[in-house]
Amino acid sequence: MNTNRWLLLGALILPWLSIPILGKKYIKRFLPATIFITTFVHFEGLFAEKRKWWWFFERLHPKMNGMTPFLLGPFTVGTLWIMRFTFGNFFLYIVTNFLVHLAFVFPLMNWLTKIGIGSLIRFNRMQLLALFTFKAAMLYGFQMLVEKIKNIGQDTNQSINN
Numbered sequence: 001m002n003t004n005r006w007l008l009l010g011a012l013i014l015p016w017l018s019i020p021i022l023g024k025k026y027i028k029r030f031l032p033a034t035i036f037i038t039t040f041v042h043f044e045g046l047f048a049e050k051r052k053w054w055w056f057f058e059r060l061h062p063k064m065n066g067m068t069p070f071l072l073g074p075f076t077v078g079t080l081w082i083m084r085f086t087f088g089n090f091f092l093y094i095v096t097n098f099l100v101h102l103a104f105v106f107p108l109m110n111w112l113t114k115i116g117i118g119s120l121i122r123f124n125r126m127q128l129l130a131l132f133t134f135k136a137a138m139l140y141g142f143q144m145l146v147e148k149i150k151n152i153g154q155d156t157n158q159s160i161n162n
């Protein structure tokens with residue numbers, strides 16, 4: 001296995017080592033929104049590669065999308081952590097996401113291109129940053145919906161018990 005595949009494997013596995021620290025309560029609370037946005041981004045990635053917005057040259061497996069290690073590793077776990085520390089304060093949430101996305105779009109994307117893992121093709125960095133910011137707002141809105149539904153369920157259970 002070449003160096004790039006080892007990097008992809010590390011990107012897939014290493015973030016998951018932090019999950020026990022996160023706590024079951026927060027995993028349970030934010031998992032529905034995380035699954036929603038991860039699924040959305042997976043299909044977006046398939047569409048993006050078809051439209052040649054970006055391309056991943058290196059893959060862990062020939063039948064696996066090139067962005068899968070990043071999606072199932074740092075993206076999924078990072079989503080749980082960011083939601084854990086920022087949900088309830090939209091300004092902090094959006095600033096935190098913006099800074100993380102800024103780090104991905106500029107230095108990390110430059111590095112991924114340089115080492116031959118992936119590259120932007122028909123999408124420029126500002127478009128990618130705008131797309132990331134839109135998805136962050138969509139994720140926050142989805143979590144608010146989940147919280148509202150959960151609260152309605154709790155209110156119904158309380159009224160039945162009273």
